[in-house]
Amino acid sequence: MKRYSAFAIAREALTNHLGWGRAWQAATPKASYDVIIVGAGGHGLATAYYLGKNHGITNVAILEKGWLGGGNTGRNTTIIRSNYLQDPSAAIYEKSRSLYETLSQDFNYNVMFSPRGVMMLAQTHHEVRGYQRTAHANALQNVSTEFITPARVKELCPILNIDGPRYPVLGALWQARGGTGRHDAVAWGYARACSAMGMDILQQCEVTGVRSEGGHVTGVETSKGPIACKKMGIVVAGHSGQVADMAGFRLPVEAVALQALVSEPIKPCMDVVVMANTVHGYMSQSDKGEMVIGGGTDGYNNYTQRGSFHHIEETVRALIETFPMISRLKMLRQWGGIVDITGDRSPIISKTPLENCYVNCGWGTGGFKAIPGSGWATAQMVARGEPGPLAEEFSMYRFREGKFIDESVAAGVAH
Numbered sequence: 001m002k003r004y005s006a007f008a009i010a011r012e013a014l015t016n017h018l019g020w021g022r023a024w025q026a027a028t029p030k031a032s033y034d035v036i037i038v039g040a041g042g043h044g045l046a047t048a049y050y051l052g053k054n055h056g057i058t059n060v061a062i063l064e065k066g067w068l069g070g071g072n073t074g075r076n077t078t079i080i081r082s083n084y085l086q087d088p089s090a091a092i093y094e095k096s097r098s099l100y101e102t103l104s105q106d107f108n109y110n111v112m113f114s115p116r117g118v119m120m121l122a123q124t125h126h127e128v129r130g131y132q133r134t135a136h137a138n139a140l141q142n143v144s145t146e147f148i149t150p151a152r153v154k155e156l157c158p159i160l161n162i163d164g165p166r167y168p169v170l171g172a173l174w175q176a177r178g179g180t181g182r183h184d185a186v187a188w189g190y191a192r193a194c195s196a197m198g199m200d201i202l203q204q205c206e207v208t209g210v211r212s213e214g215g216h217v218t219g220v221e222t223s224k225g226p227i228a229c230k231k232m233g234i235v236v237a238g239h240s241g242q243v244a245d246m247a248g249f250r251l252p253v254e255a256v257a258l259q260a261l262v263s264e265p266i267k268p269c270m271d272v273v274v275m276a277n278t279v280h281g282y283m284s285q286s287d288k289g290e291m292v293i294g295g296g297t298d299g300y301n302n303y304t305q306r307g308s309f310h311h312i313e314e315t316v317r318a319l320i321e322t323f324p325m326i327s328r329l330k331m332l333r334q335w336g337g338i339v340d341i342t343g344d345r346s347p348i349i350s351k352t353p354l355e356n357c358y359v360n361c362g363w364g365t366g367g368f369k370a371i372p373g374s375g376w377a378t379a380q381m382v383a384r385g386e387p388g389p390l391a392e393e394f395s396m397y398r399f400r401e402g403k404f405i406d407e408s409v410a411a412g413v414a415h
């Protein structure tokens, strides 16, 4: 793998940039692999990466029906935070946030992690109590957050109107080391590192069936032919129900569209991320100057993977009271992704009814931030055959046993 450095840029500048090479190799399927990961989103790629890096398993194929990172990983608004309420969540999200801090160095590839600070506005007394509770829980979990006053909110984000008539800002849950990252670069960085370890990333390779014998997966049917495997990981977000169905079991997840939009680029006016969960809107400014805006999920299950007009209207209307300046902005584009939501708004990292088949899903509206930690934990489960400490509470069977990990407040846009 070519190392990226200032020296490499200078050398390539002198040789017409002919020496860069591909970031990852185009592969053709082998007949068999030790591990097949279905889904080349961030979670699938990170799982493969940590299988190689932490467990020395590199005879791995990552199968993607479209292009890598083209699902939710390439469609999200890139907010990274770990201000969750319950202990198992705080552990995995904080592991993830801390891995983000050094991911660029780990990859030798810039994922543009920007710990600019994330605030979740409290705009009702109910939210004040909820976020104060989270700040106290985070203190016990070694997650650094604080509940801040409206004056401090205004100081951190001067374009905010804190005196709105319907929803004045009463305070905020502030995580100074939360922020954003570059979503495509996260997928590309993992892909490049997986390819360098000799793994095959098979794009345009849709899994259409799962072969099993005596409760064991033996391989998959794909649009490029059958491929055998010793172990299989299903990491397909909004399509988890479909692939689980091919494997013969059901998952407690619903698929629903989540949408976002960006404005025309403007001069820098906001250097923090603001989430306003009561009105269902959140905003940050991208490096290009666009205001990145998102709202709540669609109110009905669907697989549309596109934006809709009513969503723009609702989201922008909701945000204008708190950010009056956006009423004068032109919007450039909108899009949607199919997110996989569980009943307690927490993910599933789990064994399944098939002995050597594992599932990672249910990240819903909030899984970009979790990519490194989730990949770390899922790789450990696939390698050892049992979930480790970061994953063990996230079994799919918790719904049957009533052991919910309720994150409906922390999930914000998914309540």
Ligand code: FAD
Binding pocket: 038, 039, 040, 041, 042, 043, 044, 063, 064, 065, 066, 067, 068, 069, 070, 071, 072, 073, 074, 075, 076, 077, 078, 079, 080, 205, 206, 207, 208, 235, 236, 237, 238, 239, 243, 258, 259, 260, 294, 335, 336, 337, 338, 339, 361, 363, 364, 365, 366, 367, 368, 369, 370
């Ligand atoms: P994906 O990236 O969707 O990857 C799954 C892959 O599986 C896809 O590429 C798909 O093509 C592939 N696949 C599906 N079926 C098959 C098959 N049969 N065969 C082969 N491949 C298959 N999270 C945050 O933390 N912060 C945010 O700010 C944030 N904002 C969001 C905003 C929007 C608009 C959306 C849609 C999501 C947002 N999220 C956010 C959530 C986050 O994007 C997801 O939780 C995360 O990207 C999920 O990653 P993944 O790898 O599990 O799924």
Ligand code: PYC
Binding pocket: 077, 079, 080, 081, 282, 294, 365, 366, 367, 411, 412, 413
């Ligand atoms: O989980 O922080 C989040 C988030 C923000 C927007 C969508 N999800």
